[in-house]
Amino acid sequence: MGTLLELGPAENVELIQIMEEENLKLATSKGFKAVFTTNTSDLTQQVCDDLLSYKVLGDHQVNSWIAPDGSRPFAPAPNSQRAVTTVKLI
Known part of the structure; x- marks a missing residue:
């Protein structure tokens, strides 16, 4: 997701929260049972976890990820960069 600089x-924060809430409304209207997401943005991680009560399934440091070919494409990322996978049952 993106907003304006x-x-x-x-x-x-408000705009990201509105967009995440709209995702939940759309999923509900389409009959989905859950929303599953992986966020690399600190802001979307916090909105999903703290404000919308998503359940954290995994939290991984992106610069330690190894691709199937053995490369580490995200090695230059800072140690603080995380990919957080969450789910929200609806």
Whole structure:
């Protein structure tokens, strides 16, 4: 998900929360039983976990990931960069 660079931090949080809530509404209207996501953004991780009560299934440091070919395409990423996989039953 993305927002506008011109928006301030509070507006970005609000916009991301609205978009995540719309995802849940759409999934519900389509008859889905859950929403499954992997987030690499600190903001979407916090919105899903803290505000929308998604359940964390996995939390992985991206620079340690090894591709099937043995390469490490995300090796330059900072140690703080995480990929968090979550699910929300609806």
